[in-house]
Amino acid sequence: MAHDCIIEAQGLVKTYPGADRPAVAGIDLRIKKGAFYGVLGPNGAGKTTTLSICSGLMRPDSGLLDIAGLDIRKDLTEIKGIIGLVPQETAVYPTLTARENLLYFGAMQGLSGDRLKTRVDYCLDVARLTPLADKRVETFSGGLKRRLSLVAGLIHEPKILFLDEPTVGIDPQSRLFIYESLKKMNSSGMTIVYTSHYMEEVETLCAEISIIDRGVIIAEGRVDDMVIRHSGSVIEVRLNAPPPEALRQKVSALPHVSGALFDAKTFTVKSAKPQQTIGDIMRLMEESNLNILSLCHGGLSLEKLFISLTGAKLRE
Amino acid sequence: MKRLYHSIIKETKVIIRDKEALLLLFAMPTAFVLIMSLAMKDAFGDKGNAAFSVVIIDNDRSVVGETVTEVFSFIPAFKVEMALPGGITDPVKIQDDVNAGRHKFAVIIPEGATKGAVRRIRQQLAFTKKGPAKEVSIRLFADPALRPDQNHLAASTLNRALQGIENRLLWEQFGEVSGVTPQGSLKETAEVLRANKPFAEVYPESPASNVQGAHKRPPMPTAVQQSVPAWSLFAMFMLIIPLSVTFIKERQQGALLRLRSMPAPAWVIICGKAAPFCVINQLQFVSMLLVGIYVVPLLGGDALTIEGGSYAGIAIVSMSASLAAVGYGVMASVFCKTAEQATTFGGTSVIIFGALGGIMVPKFLMPPVMQKITVISPMGWGLDAFLDIFVRGGGVRDILTASGALLIFAIACAITAGARFKYLSR
Numbered sequence: 027m028a029h030d031c032i033i034e035a036q037g038l039v040k041t042y043p044g045a046d047r048p049a050v051a052g053i054d055l056r057i058k059k060g061a062f063y064g065v066l067g068p069n070g071a072g073k074t075t076t077l078s079i080c081s082g083l084m085r086p087d088s089g090l091l092d093i094a095g096l097d098i099r100k101d102l103t104e105i106k107g108i109i110g111l112v113p114q115e116t117a118v119y120p121t122l123t124a125r126e127n128l129l130y131f132g133a134m135q136g137l138s139g140d141r142l143k144t145r146v147d148y149c150l151d152v153a154r155l156t157p158l159a160d161k162r163v164e165t166f167s168g169g170l171k172r173r174l175s176l177v178a179g180l181i182h183e184p185k186i187l188f189l190d191e192p193t194v195g196i197d198p199q200s201r202l203f204i205y206e207s208l209k210k211m212n213s214s215g216m217t218i219v220y221t222s223h224y225m226e227e228v229e230t231l232c233a234e235i236s237i238i239d240r241g242v243i244i245a246e247g248r249v250d251d252m253v254i255r256h257s258g259s260v261i262e263v264r265l266n267a268p269p270p271e272a273l274r275q276k277v278s279a280l281p282h283v284s285g286a287l288f289d290a291k292t293f294t295v296k297s298a299k300p301q302q303t304i305g306d307i308m309r310l311m312e313e314s315n316l317n318i319l320s321l322c323h324g325g326l327s328l329e330k331l332f333i334s335l336t337g338a339k340l341r342e
Numbered sequence: 343m344k345r346l347y348h349s350i351i352k353e354t355k356v357i358i359r360d361k362e363a364l365l366l367l368f369a370m371p372t373a374f375v376l377i378m379s380l381a382m383k384d385a386f387g388d389k390g391n392a393a394f395s396v397v398i399i400d401n402d403r404s405v406v407g408e409t410v411t412e413v414f415s416f417i418p419a420f421k422v423e424m425a426l427p428g429g430i431t432d433p434v435k436i437q438d439d440v441n442a443g444r445h446k447f448a449v450i451i452p453e454g455a456t457k458g459a460v461r462r463i464r465q466q467l468a469f470t471k472k473g474p475a476k477e478v479s480i481r482l483f484a485d486p487a488l489r490p491d492q493n494h495l496a497a498s499t500l501n502r503a504l505q506g507i508e509n510r511l512l513w514e515q516f517g518e519v520s521g522v523t524p525q526g527s528l529k530e531t532a533e534v535l536r537a538n539k540p541f542a543e544v545y546p547e548s549p550a551s552n553v554q555g556a557h558k559r560p561p562m563p564t565a566v567q568q569s570v571p572a573w574s575l576f577a578m579f580m581l582i583i584p585l586s587v588t589f590i591k592e593r594q595q596g597a598l599l600r601l602r603s604m605p606a607p608a609w610v611i612i613c614g615k616a617a618p619f620c621v622i623n624q625l626q627f628v629s630m631l632l633v634g635i636y637v638v639p640l641l642g643g644d645a646l647t648i649e650g651g652s653y654a655g656i657a658i659v660s661m662s663a664s665l666a667a668v669g670y671g672v673m674a675s676v677f678c679k680t681a682e683q684a685t686t687f688g689g690t691s692v693i694i695f696g697a698l699g700g701i702m703v704p705k706f707l708m709p710p711v712m713q714k715i716t717v718i719s720p721m722g723w724g725l726d727a728f729l730d731i732f733v734r735g736g737g738v739r740d741i742l743t744a745s746g747a748l749l750i751f752a753i754a755c756a757i758t759a760g761a762r763f764k765y766l767s768r
Contacts, residue, residue, distance in 0.1 A: 104605075118595070131604070
């Protein structure tokens with residue numbers, strides 16, 4: 027294991043009983059200590075399964091996984107003591123108060139006495155829930171519940187925090203609050219592994235990402251590098267009218283084009299030789315009597331990159 | 343242990359804060375115990391102090407009528423209601439009354455019954471040379487809703503009275519011939535009839551008299567002795583619903599996932615959840631005992647009596663049944679995917695266990711084949727053990743087999759649940 031990596035996975039494979047293909051089909055991960063690492067992927071890509079394996083909830087069928095120098099197969103209890111998990115669901119008890127929830131989860135993490143009380147007060151303060159500490163969670167809004175859920179994962183000061191889409195269904199204010207809190211925790215040295223569908227928040231928060239699709243990592247690295255690297259090969263064209271089917275086929279069949287995505291009056295192509303492809307596209311448009319309103323090469327957003335890599339087809 | 347303590351505290355708070363569900367856990371068995379103890383009071387044999395109303399239409403006004411009335415009055419199972427002067431004496435109307443259940447039995451003694459009996463005896467003793475004397479026609483009507491054994495009780499009481507009268511009259515007639523006259527009035531005749539035992543009396547051997555025997559048969563409890571343990575067990579097992587629903591909710595809300603990511607052992611989480619439910623089970627059982635002892639008699643039923651049974655034995659059976667119920671609940675919560683599934687499966691399986699285990703229909707009323715089938719129901723094991731204590735006065739030793747079976751059931755459920763949980767977590 028590299029000395030600067032806190033999570034290192036090699037060839038993780040996991041197939042659910044009865045499934046016809048593996049949910050995770052040979053994933054390698056290297057996450058540095060103190061990183062803010064994003065895991066992206068469409069629904070069913072294998073993000074949650076990867077996170078579940080890394081947080082010790084699930085055993086891989088094969089592969090190696092070291093967490094902070096500990097082997098997941100041998101040292102699971104120790105690993106559980108240094109990680110925190112914030113699941114997709116709010117994962118708190120609605121009929122208990124915020125304080126009671128934190129006391130319980132803290133005790134389950136092995137805290138007790140004054141240390142437990144201090145940590146509960148600290149977490150309530152971090153989540154700005156102190157005035158509501160003794161109110162039942164069932165009376166909370168979605169945003170308040172998410173804040174409580176976040177700090178419940180921090181109660182024992184974990185070295186690594188896994189967050190599985192923690193901002194789903196909450197208002198922008200609560201989302202911003204969670205971003206700010208996570209940035210502070212990361213700047214204090216905590217490693218954060220974050221899955222999300224929101225590209226903007228991943229771009230804002232994560233320095234490094236990996237994009238998973240069909241159980242394998244299809245791209246990984248620093249967000250900026252990835253966008254630059256992949257932007258060079260992606261051309262986005264906006265037309266004055268929807269391209270006819272015949273034109274779509276011609277665009278897809280152009281030399282050096284490895285993928286084309288059509289969306290109403292816009293299409294995106296991925297090309298190994300973009301300059302040549304731009305010329306080919308302009309020629310095709312002229313032949314088809316279609317006007318190009320704009321042509322963009324190299325100015326990709328993460329979302330465009332994500333779509334170009336994983337495809338626009340709806341997933342199950 | 344601190345983790346277990348916090349886990350128990352958390353679960354207790356979660357349970358207590360759902361007040362409606364908690365109330366239901368106690369109200370449901372209380373209602374069942376009260377209703378069934380009162381409703382089934384008359385259906386549980388002679389221990390139930392059941393008094394069947396008997397109307398005696400005495401048109402004889404002599405030895406036969408008066409003696410029959412006296413004998414029925416003496417037996418606690420009957421409450422004699424004489425037809426009032428001017429009341430209904432038409433046999434058809436009386437039969438209609440009995441058929442409608444307004445009276446359980448009616449005895450119609452015709453005018454001249456005593457004279458007819460004397461005439462017949464004299465003829466039998468050949469004092470007269472006339473032709474065969476007419477039989478005296480005494481009629482007994484029975485409510486069609488009564489069981490055959492209850493009908494038989496009334497018929498045998500009446501026939502025994504008539505046989506006694508015949509013996510008495512025979513003795514009188516014989517005395518007239520021999521010059522030895524029996525002493526005493528008619529009332530004394532009735533007393534002689536009921537006080538004098540024949541030279542031998544035969545009764546069916548009751549299960550209570552054969553407790554240690556090799557041919558041990560199901561005991562005959564009173565309604566309250568049956569209802570209190572039966573419906574307490576039913577309520578205990580009904581706990582499968584709230585237990586599995588809270589487990590499934592925890593799973594759906596993600597709290598269980600969070601807990602699994604923590605270093606707390608699985609047994610702490612499961613025991614922390616199960617312990618408060620076991621306590622609720624015990625409180626349910628104690629409440630039902632108190633209802634049986636104090637509330638049922640206030641409403642006209644019999645008080646629950648334990649008749650020398652072992653309180654330690656009761657506690658052991660109650661605890662074993664509780665563990666079996668909780669184990670079953672944990673297993674259901676692992677196998678059921680949704681709360682709706684758990685509610686349906688839990689409710690249905692508990693009702694089936696209850697029906698097979700003699701909760702709804704007492705075991706002793708079942709045909710022999712069904713009595714054998716009751717062995718597949720853990721509720722049946724618990725009920726048998728409780729009845730051993732309540733009815734037979736059994737001790738700890740008598741309930742060890744049943745309690746052991748309940749504990750094995752609990753362990754089997756826990757192992758199955760653990761295996762399934764591991765399979766799902768693969």
